[in-house]
Amino acid sequence: MSEVLNKTVARNIYYGGSLFFLLLFLGLTFHTNANFPERDNRGAITEQVAQGKRLWEENNCIGCHTLLGEGAYFAPELGNVYKRFGNSTEAVKAFIKSRPAQGIPNRRSMPQFNFSDDELEALAQFLKYVSEIKTANWPPNIQG
Amino acid sequence: MQYQSQSVAKPYFIAAIGLFIGQILFGLVMGLQYVLGDFLFPTIPFNVARMVHTNLLIVWLLFGFMGAAYYLIPEEAERELESPMLAKLMFWIFLVAGSLTVLGYLLLPYAGLAKITGNALFPTMGREFLEQPTITKVGIVVVALAFLYNIGLTILKGRKTVVNIVLITGLIGLALMFLFSFYNPDNVVKDKFYWWWVVHLWVEGVWELILGSILAYVLIKTTGVDREVIEKWLYIIIAMTLITGIIGTGHHYYWIGTPDYWQWFGSVFSALEPIPFFIMVVFAFSVVNKRRREHPNKAAVLWALGTGVMAFLGAGVWGFLHTLAPVNYYTHGTQITAAHGHMSFYGAYVMIVLTIISYAMPLLRGRAAANSNKAQVVEMWGFWLMTVSMVFLTLFLTAAGILQIYLQRASDTPLPFIVVQEKIELFYWLREAVGVVFFIGLMVYVWSFFVKDEEGKSA
Ligand code: HEM
Ligand code: HEM
Ligand SMILES: [Fe+2]
Numbered sequence: 001m002s003e004v005l006n007k008t009v010a011r012n013i014y015y016g017g018s019l020f021f022l023l024l025f026l027g028l029t030f031h032t033n034a035n036f037p038e039r040d041n042r043g044a045i046t047e048q049v050a051q052g053k054r055l056w057e058e059n060n061c062i063g064c065h066t067l068l069g070e071g072a073y074f075a076p077e078l079g080n081v082y083k084r085f086g087n088s089t090e091a092v093k094a095f096i097k098s099r100p101a102q103g104i105p106n107r108r109s110m111p112q113f114n115f116s117d118d119e120l121e122a123l124a125q126f127l128k129y130v131s132e133i134k135t136a137n138w139p140p141n142i143q144g
Numbered sequence: 145m146q147y148q149s150q151s152v153a154k155p156y157f158i159a160a161i162g163l164f165i166g167q168i169l170f171g172l173v174m175g176l177q178y179v180l181g182d183f184l185f186p187t188i189p190f191n192v193a194r195m196v197h198t199n200l201l202i203v204w205l206l207f208g209f210m211g212a213a214y215y216l217i218p219e220e221a222e223r224e225l226e227s228p229m230l231a232k233l234m235f236w237i238f239l240v241a242g243s244l245t246v247l248g249y250l251l252l253p254y255a256g257l258a259k260i261t262g263n264a265l266f267p268t269m270g271r272e273f274l275e276q277p278t279i280t281k282v283g284i285v286v287v288a289l290a291f292l293y294n295i296g297l298t299i300l301k302g303r304k305t306v307v308n309i310v311l312i313t314g315l316i317g318l319a320l321m322f323l324f325s326f327y328n329p330d331n332v333v334k335d336k337f338y339w340w341w342v343v344h345l346w347v348e349g350v351w352e353l354i355l356g357s358i359l360a361y362v363l364i365k366t367t368g369v370d371r372e373v374i375e376k377w378l379y380i381i382i383a384m385t386l387i388t389g390i391i392g393t394g395h396h397y398y399w400i401g402t403p404d405y406w407q408w409f410g411s412v413f414s415a416l417e418p419i420p421f422f423i424m425v426v427f428a429f430s431v432v433n434k435r436r437r438e439h440p441n442k443a444a445v446l447w448a449l450g451t452g453v454m455a456f457l458g459a460g461v462w463g464f465l466h467t468l469a470p471v472n473y474y475t476h477g478t479q480i481t482a483a484h485g486h487m488s489f490y491g492a493y494v495m496i497v498l499t500i501i502s503y504a505m506p507l508l509r510g511r512a513a514a515n516s517n518k519a520q521v522v523e524m525w526g527f528w529l530m531t532v533s534m535v536f537l538t539l540f541l542t543a544a545g546i547l548q549i550y551l552q553r554a555s556d557t558p559l560p561f562i563v564v565q566e567k568i569e570l571f572y573w574l575r576e577a578v579g580v581v582f583f584i585g586l587m588v589y590v591w592s593f594f595v596k597d598e599e600g601k602s603a
Contacts, residue, residue, distance in 0.1 A: 007372060010379035018386035025390045032337070032403055039401045040333035050330040057270025057328075058258040063191025068400050069477030070336065071272050074178065074190050076561040077477065101186065108181035108562065111189050113255075130332055136407070138399035138473060143558045 039134040051119075052126025059113055066144075068135060074108065077144025082124070082131040084142050089124035096120060145507045147218040149225035154508045155235050156211030157501045161590065163204035163242075164494075168583050170197040175576040179569055188250070195249050195275045201489065202273065203242045208497030209318075209354055210238075210291055213311060215504045216361050217295045221302025226294050234290050241283040245276055267328055271339055274325045281325055288319040306375040307364070310382060311357040317350030333401035340396045347488070348389040348417060348459075355455070355496045356381045356424070362448050362503050363428065368436035377427045384420035392417045395467045399476060407469035414467045418460030421492075428452035441506065441514035443523040447499035450531060454491025462487050462538065474553050479545035487538040490530075498527075498589075505593070516597030523592035529585025536578040544571035 036042070056062070061078070062071040068079040085091035096113070097120060103109030115123065145151065174193045176183045184193075218225050225231060248257045254270070261277035263269045268278045276284070292315060299308050324341040360378045364371055394410025428449050439445065462484040466475040475481065502523065506515045514520065551564045559567075 005376075005380075007376040007379065010376050010383065014379045014383035014386070017383050018390070021387050021390045025393070028391075028394075028409065032397075032406075033334075035403050036331070036333055036401070039403070040331055041401075042331055045330055053330055053332065054264075054267060057267065058255045058263060060191045060195070060254040060270050060275065062270065062272050063194050063254075063275070064189075066477040067332070068336065070396075070400070071477070072191065072194055073477065073479060073482055074174075074194075103182045103185040105182055106180070108177070108190070108565070109185045111186055133333060133401040135399045135401055136404055138476065140474060140553045141558045143552050143560055 041129055041132045041134070044129040044132060046125070048122050048125050049129045052122035052124070052129075055115070055119055055123050056126055064110070067130060068133070069138065075110065077139060078127060078130075079133075079135070080131050080139060080142065080144055082128045084144065089121070089128055092124045092127055093120040096123065147224050149228040149231075150215050150218050150504075151508060152225065152228050152231040152235070153211040153215035153504060155232075156207045156214065157505060157508070159235070159239055160204045160207040160211065160497060160501070163200045163207065165586060165590070166246075167197055167200035167204065168579075168586055170194075170200070172576070172579050172583060175572070175579045178565075178572040179576065192249055192254070195254075196246055198273055199249075199275065200246065203238075205493050205497060207238070208493075208501070209315065210234075212354075212358050212497070212500040212504075213291070213295050213315060215500065215508070216358070217298055217308050217311070218302075220305045220308040220361070221298050223298065223302040226297040226301070230290055230294050234287050234294075237283070238287045241280055241287075245280045248277070249275070266326075268326055271325075271328070271335070273343060274339070278326075281322075284322065285319070288315075288322070292316060292319060305371075306378055307357050307361050310353050310360075310378060314350045314353030314355075314357065317353065318346060321345045321350060336400045337397070337402065340393055344393045344396055345390070347492070348392060349386065351493065352385040352389070352420065353382050355451075355492055356385070358496050358500050359424070359428065359448060359451060362444060362499055363431045365503065366439040366441060366445050366448070367431050367434070368439075369431050369434050374431060377423070377431070381420050381423050381427065384416075384423060388413050388416040388419060395469075395472065398469050398472055411468045415464060417467075418456070418464050421456040421460035425452040425456045439513070441503060441520070443515070443520045443527070444499060444503040446524055446527055447495060447502045450527060451491065451495040451499055454487065454495055454531060454534075456491070457535075458484065458487030458489070458491035458538070462542075474549050475545065478548050479541045480549070481545075483538045483541035483545055486541065487534060490534045495531075515592075516595070518597055519592050519595040522588060522595050526585050526589025526592055529588055530582055531585075533578040533582040533585060537575055537582065540571045540574045540578065544568045544575070547571070 064072050064075040065078045066073065067077075069077065082089065082092060085095070096115065099110045099112045101112040170193045173184065173188065174190060174197060177190050177193065214225060214231055252260075257277060258269050261279050263278060266278045268281055269275060274281075292312070295312060295315070299312055321342050324338050327338050329335050356378050360374050363369065364374050391409055392414035394406040395414035397406035397410055429452070432445060432449060466472050466480050466484065506513070515523070547568045548564055551559050551567060552561060
């Protein structure tokens with residue numbers, strides 16, 4: 001490297017560049033947060049949906065599934081499962097409820113969580129809420 | 145070893161390697177579950193094995209980073225560590241807290257663990273990589289603060305070098321960004337937005353400072369090249385890291401309910417993120433070529449060069465592969481992501497920790513400068529077995545990913561997820577096979593610590 005780019009110059013690029021882009025990032029964050037209401041379907045976040053999110057977390061569904069493409073890649077995408085199941089919370093509940101406790105021989109298995117009816121409803125409402133977030137048309141098709 | 149207190153690094157390194165073994169065993173369990181769906185079900189469901197695999201990875205890398213800091217900071221600062229006692233105490237606290245958490249994952253249903261640790265009071269659990277009970281997260285913060293206090297005072301009272309300042313900047317950043325793991329709003333979009341402030345700003349931000357400074361330190365020591373030269377390189381690397389990587393966070397903001405302009409910001413800046421990794425390769429090779437002496441620890445130099453190359457491949461090349469928004473639209477959340485996750489974590493962070501262990505451990509064990517030739521040869525076998533099998537693991541997952549995307553997302557008749565997974569099973573078998581080779585490589589590596597030299601002393 002040439003003499004023009006000496007250690008002091010390199011250091012100044014590091015401090016100046018980092019600070020500049022950090023501030024830009026904070027600015028974009030601010031703007032993004034202001035724009036969330038247009039896309040994040042916050043109107044749908046009821047007590048029940050919040051309870052559903054807690055159940056989602058406390059049973060570690062993300063350890064097998066993706067949600068909007070983030071999580072584990074072992075089991076189907078659930079961000080759009082409500083739509084895949086024909087816009088039916090009943091179908092989602094029926095699926096979760098009907099998992100055999102001992103799994104399905106030779107098939108990737110989902111645990112039986114023994115949820116109450118209230119809990120099932122909360123989870124299904126949570127998945128419905130997520131499916132209605134505006135995600136720039138992701139996933140590419142209904143299979144997730 | 146120039147300072148007595150550097151020896152506190154030793155238990156950190158040993159624990160790191162121990163947990164690494166556990167991590168890989170659970171990787172192999174999951175690899176089997178991918179093809180034999182009901183393997184160990186319902187005793188160890190996939191999600192449990194995954195938590196253990198990823199959390200052990202993070203915990204052992206943190207042990208490695210802390211060990212590295214305890215080893216190199218006294219030497220750089222030219223004084224003893226502020227409090228070796230505190231470092232030893234924190235070691236045990238971290239080890240016990242980490243082990244209890246992993247046992248909790250394995251022995252309790254996750255919901256039960258959430259209940260007994262009071263997740264309802266302060267819910268932070270159940271998000272990828274941040275599955276730890278809230279109280280464990282608090283423990284991590286306490287250990288991090290004590291650690292930063294310890295090395296911070298050592299630096300403040302001692303010599304300040306670019307290496308130790310960059311290292312502690314990275315470590316402070318690590319602790320700061322972790323605080324966002326306590327923010328868990330009901331709004332999924334917000335939750336995800338700030339979740340990446342931990343995950344992305346760690347691996348593509350502050351951790352790269354840690355990586356760069358450890359690499360610089362090992363190269364200074366093993367090549368004898370002028371510190372001024374190496375420090376300039378280090379500044380350029382971390383400048384490019386933060387200039388590209390901070391806005392590069394946008395490559396995770398394409399499809400999660402965030403404004404569309406992130407597709408531009410994310411694509412443009414993250415496309416530049418390979419630059420610092422590329423400079424790292426050039427840096428490592430040019431410094432080794434200009435070396436002023438032949439350091440007897442050949443294995444450490446091999447690890448250092450390997451880190452540069454593999455980090456560039458895993459993070460730079462495999463990252464670039466899926467980072468542009470139009471490509472990511474199809475690859476998002478597929479085996480392509482897993483392929484990249486594996487090679488980048490291995491190439492950058494696993495290998496840098498193994499680099500500093502390779503350099504420091506012989507000195508910590510009272511050798512003059514390096515292990516016996518015999519032990520180094522075994523260690524290098526470990527290097528090649530692990531590295532080559534990781535390359536193949538990545539290639540098989542990439543092949544699986546391409547087929548998955550075609551069959552499930554791009555063809556005219558998209559098939560359901562589970563149907564597609566069965567069709568691409570072959571690649572999961574191949575992944576498991578090279579996973580076993582990786583494990584053998586790890587065992588060979590561990591064995592290198594026990595090889596006796598010519599006089600019959602243990603390496
Ligand atoms: C040092 C070596 C390894 C590292 C650094 C590593 C790292 C990781 C990381 C970061 C993840 C999360 C991936 C993501 O979210 O994209 C992961 C998941 C996983 N790893 Fe590893 N891993 C290693 C070795 C292995 C081995 C040897 C195997 C098995 C043969 C394995 C099997 C898996 C599986 C099956 C998953 C879950 C993927 C999914 O979500 O479906 N790993 N690993
Ligand atoms: C050492 C540095 C890096 C590490 C350890 C790393 C690790 C990871 C991991 C584990 C994930 C999966 C996260 C999840 O579970 O959702 C991921 C995702 C991703 N990484 Fe990296 N990464 C690194 C650098 C890079 C770079 C330099 C780029 C771009 C050039 C990049 C591009 C991406 C993208 C686009 C995703 C999202 C994948 C998706 O949409 O599913 N990464 N990375
Ligand atoms: Fe990223």
